[in-house]
Amino acid sequence: MKKCKIDAYSILERIRSQKPIVHHLTNWVTIYDCANIVKVLGGSPVMAHAKEEAAQMVGIASSLVLNIGTLTPEFVEAMKIAAKAANKKKIPVVLDVCGAGATDLRDKKSFELIEETRIDIIKGNASEIARIAGEDVSTKGVDAASVDLDMHEAARRLALRTRSVVVVTGEVDIVTCGVTTYAVENGHPLMSSLVGTGCMAASVIGACAAVERDLALAATAGLVCFEIASELAAKSSRGPASFKESMFDHLYQMGKEPLNKLQRVQCE
Amino acid sequence: MKKCKIDAYSILERIRSQKPIVHHLTNWVTIYDCANIVKVLGGSPVMAHAKEEAAQMVGIASSLVLNIGTLTPEFVEAMKIAAKAANKKKIPVVLDVCGAGATDLRDKKSFELIEETRIDIIKGNASEIARIAGEDVSTKGVDAASVDLDMHEAARRLALRTRSVVVVTGEVDIVTCGVTTYAVENGHPLMSSLVGTGCMAASVIGACAAVERDLALAATAGLVCFEIASELAAKSSRGPASFKESMFDHLYQMGKEPLNKLQRVQCE
Amino acid sequence: MKKCKIDAYSILERIRSQKPIVHHLTNWVTIYDCANIVKVLGGSPVMAHAKEEAAQMVGIASSLVLNIGTLTPEFVEAMKIAAKAANKKKIPVVLDVCGAGATDLRDKKSFELIEETRIDIIKGNASEIARIAGEDVSTKGVDAASVDLDMHEAARRLALRTRSVVVVTGEVDIVTCGVTTYAVENGHPLMSSLVGTGCMAASVIGACAAVERDLALAATAGLVCFEIASELAAKSSRGPASFKESMFDHLYQMGKEPLNKLQRVQCE
Numbered sequence: 001m002k003k004c005k006i007d008a009y010s011i012l013e014r015i016r017s018q019k020p021i022v023h024h025l026t027n028w029v030t031i032y033d034c035a036n037i038v039k040v041l042g043g044s045p046v047m048a049h050a051k052e053e054a055a056q057m058v059g060i061a062s063s064l065v066l067n068i069g070t071l072t073p074e075f076v077e078a079m080k081i082a083a084k085a086a087n088k089k090k091i092p093v094v095l096d097v098c099g100a101g102a103t104d105l106r107d108k109k110s111f112e113l114i115e116e117t118r119i120d121i122i123k124g125n126a127s128e129i130a131r132i133a134g135e136d137v138s139t140k141g142v143d144a145a146s147v148d149l150d151m152h153e154a155a156r157r158l159a160l161r162t163r164s165v166v167v168v169t170g171e172v173d174i175v176t177c178g179v180t181t182y183a184v185e186n187g188h189p190l191m192s193s194l195v196g197t198g199c200m201a202a203s204v205i206g207a208c209a210a211v212e213r214d215l216a217l218a219a220t221a222g223l224v225c226f227e228i229a230s231e232l233a234a235k236s237s238r239g240p241a242s243f244k245e246s247m248f249d250h251l252y253q254m255g256k257e258p259l260n261k262l263q264r265v266q267c268e
Numbered sequence: 269m270k271k272c273k274i275d276a277y278s279i280l281e282r283i284r285s286q287k288p289i290v291h292h293l294t295n296w297v298t299i300y301d302c303a304n305i306v307k308v309l310g311g312s313p314v315m316a317h318a319k320e321e322a323a324q325m326v327g328i329a330s331s332l333v334l335n336i337g338t339l340t341p342e343f344v345e346a347m348k349i350a351a352k353a354a355n356k357k358k359i360p361v362v363l364d365v366c367g368a369g370a371t372d373l374r375d376k377k378s379f380e381l382i383e384e385t386r387i388d389i390i391k392g393n394a395s396e397i398a399r400i401a402g403e404d405v406s407t408k409g410v411d412a413a414s415v416d417l418d419m420h421e422a423a424r425r426l427a428l429r430t431r432s433v434v435v436v437t438g439e440v441d442i443v444t445c446g447v448t449t450y451a452v453e454n455g456h457p458l459m460s461s462l463v464g465t466g467c468m469a470a471s472v473i474g475a476c477a478a479v480e481r482d483l484a485l486a487a488t489a490g491l492v493c494f495e496i497a498s499e500l501a502a503k504s505s506r507g508p509a510s511f512k513e514s515m516f517d518h519l520y521q522m523g524k525e526p527l528n529k530l531q532r533v534q535c536e
Numbered sequence: 537m538k539k540c541k542i543d544a545y546s547i548l549e550r551i552r553s554q555k556p557i558v559h560h561l562t563n564w565v566t567i568y569d570c571a572n573i574v575k576v577l578g579g580s581p582v583m584a585h586a587k588e589e590a591a592q593m594v595g596i597a598s599s600l601v602l603n604i605g606t607l608t609p610e611f612v613e614a615m616k617i618a619a620k621a622a623n624k625k626k627i628p629v630v631l632d633v634c635g636a637g638a639t640d641l642r643d644k645k646s647f648e649l650i651e652e653t654r655i656d657i658i659k660g661n662a663s664e665i666a667r668i669a670g671e672d673v674s675t676k677g678v679d680a681a682s683v684d685l686d687m688h689e690a691a692r693r694l695a696l697r698t699r700s701v702v703v704v705t706g707e708v709d710i711v712t713c714g715v716t717t718y719a720v721e722n723g724h725p726l727m728s729s730l731v732g733t734g735c736m737a738a739s740v741i742g743a744c745a746a747v748e749r750d751l752a753l754a755a756t757a758g759l760v761c762f763e764i765a766s767e768l769a770a771k772s773s774r775g776p777a778s779f780k781e782s783m784f785d786h787l788y789q790m791g792k793e794p795l796n797k798l799q800r801v802q803c804e
Contacts, residue, residue: 296564299564299565300565300566300568300732303565303731304730304776307729307731307776308729308775308777315563315605316606316635316638317606317608318608318641320609320641321638321639321640321641321642324638324639324641512777513778514774514777516775516776517773517774517775517776517778518775520729520775520777
C-alpha cells in the first residue's frame with residue numbers, strides 16, 4: 001500500500017449543499033447520535049421503521065442505512081422492504097452488521113439481508129466482518145475483538161463475493177471494493193471509550209454515499225471526516241463525554257485544511 | 269400584528285412549583301431529550317407506550333404529548349387510548365405531526381388522531397401543518413420545508429375547523445387558536461442544525477399546557493422560553509453539540525429578566 | 537449505623553481490567569446513557585431485547601440488567617427468558633422496578649419477574665420499593681416520592697423475603713441483603729434535575745455485580761463511584777447538561793483517592 005490523498009472535502013461540501021435525506025432503520029441505543037451526526041454533516045436524517053411506510057420513505061431518500069444492533073425478526077422484515085425499495089430506486093444501502101457473531105439471530109439476519117437484497121456497503125469491526133466473511137471467530141458483544149486473521153484479505157474476498165464495498169473499522173480502517181483498497185489510519189483511542197462510534201460511522205458513510213457514486217471513496221471520505229473530527233476533539237477533551245460533544249462540533253465546522261493536512265490514508 | 273408582551277415567567281414558575289407530570293407517547297429518536305427538557309423546565313416527564321397502561325398513566329398526568337416521529341399502527345392505537353383517557357380527564361393533548369406529508373401512513377394516522385380523539389394543540393413545521401390543513405405540499409422528510417403558502421391563514425383555518433390551537437414552528441413561529449394569533453420571532457439558526465428541536469418544542473409546550481389553561485398563551489410561552497434559552501446558548505457555542513448542552517443549562521436557570529427583555533412576540 | 541470504609545476502587549479496577557459484558561433489557565428513554573455509563577466505567581454494554589437471542593446473548597455476559605421503564609408485556613417475556621438464562625449461568629440479575637406503583641402493569645410485571653425468575657438485586661426509589669415491598673404508597677410517575685415509611689426496615693424485610701439485595705436510591709441510598717445494610721450519603725441534588733440517573737445507577741450496579749460476588753458491597757461500591765463522580769462534576773457545572781457531561785468524564789477518570797476520601801458510607 002502507498003500513501004494517497006483523497007478529496008474528502010468535496011464530498012462534505014456536496015452533503016452540505018445537497019442536504020441529502022439519509023433514511024435509517026437502526027438500533028434504539030444510538031439512534032439519536034446516528035441522526036444527529038448526519039445533521040451536523042449537513043444532511044437530513046430520517047428514521048422510520050414501520051413496514052407500512054419503510055418503502056415510501058425511501059422514495060424521498062438518497063441513501064439507506066440499516067443497523068441490526070437491536071434487531072427483532074419483524075424489524076428485519078421492515079429492513080428488507082426498505083432495502084428492496086432502495087435497490088429499485090438505485091440508491092446505496094449501507095448495512096452495519098452490529099454484533100454479528102454474538103448470536104445466531106444476528107448472523108442469520110445479516111446473511112438474509114445480504115442474500116435477499118442488494119447491500120452496497122457492508123460495515124463492521126474485525127470480528128463482525130470476519131463472521132460475515134464466513135470465518136470462524138468469536139465476538140465479544142458489540143465491541144471490537146481483535147481477530148487472528150488477515151482482515152485485508154478477508155474483506156477483499158467478501159467484497160468480491162458480494163460485489164459490495166466492505167468496511168472494517170478498527171485502529172486502521174479498511175475499505176475495499178475488492179479491487180481498490182483504502183486504509184484509514186486516522187482516529188483516536190477515545191472513540192472506543194464511547195458507545196456508538198461504530199454506528200455513527202455507518203451513518204456518516206451513508207451520508208457520503210448519498211452524494212458520491214464511488215462508494216469505496218465515499219466510505220473512506222466519511223471515515224476521514226469523522227476520525228479527523230475525533231482527533232481534533234480529543235485535544236481539548238477531559239473524557240469521553242466532552243470528547244463526544246467536541247467531536248460533533250468539529251464535524252459541523254470541518255474545513256478543507258484539516259481534511260487535507262491531517263488525513264492519513266493509504267491505498268492500493 | 270403588533271408587538272405584545274406575554275408573562276412567560278409566570279408559567280415557568282408554575283411548572284417549577286407544581287412539577288406537573290407530562291406523559292409522552294413519542295418517537296425513539298429524541299425520546300431522551302423530550303423527557304429531559306421537561307425535567308430541566310421543572311416538570312416530571314413520563315414516557316410509557318404499552319396500550320395496557322397508557323390510560324392509567326394518564327391518570328397521574330397533567331398533560332399528554334403525542335409525537336408520530338417513529339410511528340407504527342400499533343403505537344398509534346396506544347396513542348388513541350391515551351388521548352381518549354386524557355380527553356375524559358380534561359387534560360390537554362399536544363400532537364406533534366412529525367413527518368406528516370412524507371408518507372401516507374403519517375397523514376392517515378395524523379388525521380385519525382385528530383378525528384377520533386380531541387387534540388388540543390396541533391404542532392408541526394410549515395410543510396407538516398400545510399399537509400394537515402389539507403394543502404397540497406411536499407415534505408422533505410422531517411426537516412422544515414418552506415412552503416409557498418400563507419401559513420398564518422392556513423393555521424388559522426385549521427384551528428377554527430378543529431377547534432385546536434395550531435402551532436407552526438419556523439424562523440417565526442405561529443401560534444393561533446383561530447381568533448388570537450401570536451408570532452414568536454425568537455430562536456437561533458443553530459436550532460436547525462440539531463436533531464430534535466421540534467420534538468423538544470412539543471414537550472415544552474406540553475409542560476406549559478399542563479399549568480396554563482389558555483393554550484395559545486401556554487404554547488407561546490413555551491416557545492419563548494425554549495428559544496430565548498437557545499439565543500443565550502448560541503452566544504457561547506462552538507457548534508450544535510455545545511449549543512445543545514448550553515441550551516439545556518440556560519433553560520434550567522432561566523430567570524424573569526431575559527424572558528421579559530429578550531422576547532420578541534407579536535399578536536393580533 | 538456506624539461509618540465504614542469500602543474499597544470501591546478495587547471493584548472499579550476489576551471492571552477496567554476484566555471489561556465484563558453487561559447485558560441489558562432496558563427502557564428506550566435512557567438506553568444510550570445506560571450503555572455509555574457501563575462503557576466509561578470500563579465495561580462492555582450489550583442491549584438486545586429480541587426473545588430469539590436474549591438467552592444466547594446472556595451466554596457471553598457477566599451480568600444482566602432489567603429495567604421496566606418502557607415495558608410492554610412482550611418485552612417482559614424477553615426479560616424472563618434472559619433472566620432464566622442468567623439464573624442458569626449463575627450471573628447476577630439486577631431489576632430496576634422503574635415506575636412501580638404508577639400502573640397495575642408495572643406492579644404486576646415486577647412481581648412476575650421476582651416470582652418467576654431469580655432477581656439478585658432489586659433497585660428502585662423509595663416509593664417504587666415500598667410498592668414492591670407490599671406497602672401501600674402512591675407513586676408520582678418515575679420521580680422519587682418521599683414515602684411515609686421506615687425504608688430501612690421495609691427494604692430489609694423485602695430483602696429477607698426475596699433473598700435479594702435491595703437498593704433504595706434517594707438522598708441517602710440504602711443497600712441491604714437483609715443482614716448487612718449500607719447507607720450511601722454521597723450524591724448531589726443536580727442528579728434529580730436530570731433524566732436517567734436512576735437507570736444509570738442500575739447499570740453501574742450491574743457492572744460492579746459482574747466483578748464482585750458480594751452483591752451488597754458491589755451495589756454500594758457502584759453508588760459510591762457514580763455519586764462521587766456527580767459531586768465532582770457539580771463543582772464545575774452550569775446546569776444539568778454540563779453536569780451530565782462532566783459526570784461521565786469524572787467517572788471515566790475516577791481514581792483511588794477521591795473514592796477513598798470523599799465516600800460517606802455507613803453500615804450495620
